[in-house]
Amino acid sequence: MMSKQLKWVYLFILSLVWGSSFILIKKGLVGLTAFQLGSLRIIFAALFLLLIGFRSLSKIQKHQWKYIALTSMFGTFIPVYLFAIAETEIDSSITAILNSLTPLNTLILGAAFFGITFRKNQIWGVVIGLIGCLLLVFNGAINHPEQNYYYAVLVLIASICYATNVNLIKRYLSDLTSLSITTGNFLILLFPALAILSFTNFYEVVHIEKVQHSLWFILILGVVGTGIANVIFFKLIKISSPVFATSVTYLIPIVAIFWGLLDNEVLTFIQCVGAFIILIGVYLSAKK
Template sequence: MVSKQLKWMYLFILSLIWGSSFILIKKGLVGLTAFQLGSLRIIFAALFLFLIGFKSLFKIQRHQWKFIALTSLFGTFIPAYFFAIAETQIDSSITAILNSLTPLNALIIGATFFGITFHKNQIWGVIVGLVGCLLLVFNGAVNHPEQNYYFAILVLIASICYAINVNLIKRYLSDLTSLSITTGNFLILLFPALVILFFTDFFEVVHVEKVQHSLWFILILGIVGTGIANVIFFKLIQISSPVFATSVTYLIPVVAIFWGLLDNEVLTSVQCIGAFIILIGVYLSAKK
């Protein structure tokens, strides 16, 4: 009973944190490039996690490091850069809505590669979700010609990466603490993130006021939206199922749209219908 209440509490907290992440990315891109933002997000999260979780690294067995590496790649590295690149072209609220396809992808990948059983209503959920996604993207492309909706493909790829990540954790890393998994992930990611940052012009422009202002948004994004959120998320995966854990994306768009509207983003009525259709598809896919 306690575990059931705990998983719903984790789900609600994550929806608030990750729902706010998209507007933080948008604000960070005011002074930073997408690659600078993705790298700094990882670096800030890594430094924070080393402070609180360094000792937890010793709980990771040698044979588990390959799965830690895979989850770091799919769960953080690729999405961190792809979301930042996508938001250089499309609104933060649209990005959050497209991210809600993650449970559908978790179900498809789980059934295909991890032996999760498909049910009839879940197949319909996948179809309905894809229809909503196409409606959202194509209508956005028509009504917002100044935005390049081809970049929505990057969000879809990131959601597939998240889906792979949750299935890997559930199958291979359930016996580790969420802090061990998260700290291990960022130990692996710190060096490549530093290398990518080095090859940008960040150190030449870091003194610029606009860049320094953006850094505060990414500091929050790295520590809270990445470090703390991943610890909570991995714990949620361990006490629930991959599909339930990724169902946090039901609620993320609500929070993200709220922030987007405050920042003068506009959704057309057709896009709202598309978003609603996606959520129906996600609900069907997660329904037992």
């Protein structure tokens, strides 16, 4: 299949997988803490990837390991914990909508540090996206006083991390296979994730039925939503542009909102308007 067609296939698959990740995090938090969830997500993904991709590590040159380490931190380690912490206070659908600012942040960081130039319509996209974000967050805070919308800042930080990650991969690791990059990332992350998990009370509560039930959701999230999805995502970055690759976040909120509504989450009309404004801003920022 030609790369022009294949990139749309990858985009569609990732939208389904990552759009479902937010509800899996929500279900995982029923029996796990945010740090337990984040650590287990990384551990499950790492074990799976080392099983299928250990041999691919030999393709990574010595000088590339520093970029593997950087992309592991920005692309997985920091966001995994930030999303888990954020969803202890705000709905999964809201988290997914805010995550759609990633292409916009990719453009801003690309222009600031990686030599990508701005166009006029892209500047308008940045402004419009930020307006939509403010509308979504402030209206949510007013209509959902039981939720702490200050935690939305964590999602914004995570989207900036993702944006940094795709620019780094495109700039410094485009000659490596997707499996090599992903397996290298999780080899590095396995040990700190195990260390963080050991400082929680996970081993004391793992026998509890509620905890074991949550583990199944995180196993799916780790293997499919993190391990396999990252391999596909890195393939997408290699055959397209960083901004196109992160435009998967156009579709992620649609899938996440669908799951959220099934789980009795509620979006106000103003929040829907804010979400739509964000997507317009993202579209303008990604448009050539």
